Amino acid sequence: MIKVKTFERRGARLEMTPLMDLMFTLLVFFIYSMLSMTIHHGIPLTLPEAKSAKIEKHQNIEVSITKTGHIFVNKRQVELKDIAHEILSTCKDLKKTTVLISGDSAVSYERIMQVLDTLRTHGISDVVLETRHE
DSSP: OOOOOOOOOOOOOOHHHHHHHHHHHHHHHHHHEEEEEEEHHOOOOOOOOOOOOOOOOOOOEEEETTTOOOOOEETTEEEEHHHHHHHHOOSOOGGGGGEEEEOOOOOOOOHHHHHHHHHHHHHHEEEEEEOOOO
């Protein structure tokens, strides 16, 4: 008599390695997508309160220069000689303040340098020139 070997029926196995690869890929995708959301868009949140929390704000003051050469500090028109006084009266702490200079593409380079020079002579050195991202 010939004996035939029978196969044992095994239960289904779930391989963990491909699942872990998939989970890490999804994790990386969501981390990168959340980072891009916080940089560009931001979302409104209702944060919990804490009595020991400290407010750490980095204040930005925007200086805009139109193509006609008019200067605006936070949407208020000012003269070149009054720009530093306006910024110093607006900000609470000069060390935590960044001045963003955004000039129209048609404004002269000389006008932007006049504004930059005026700010630096009054001790405002944390200045950023804004550009458009293409």
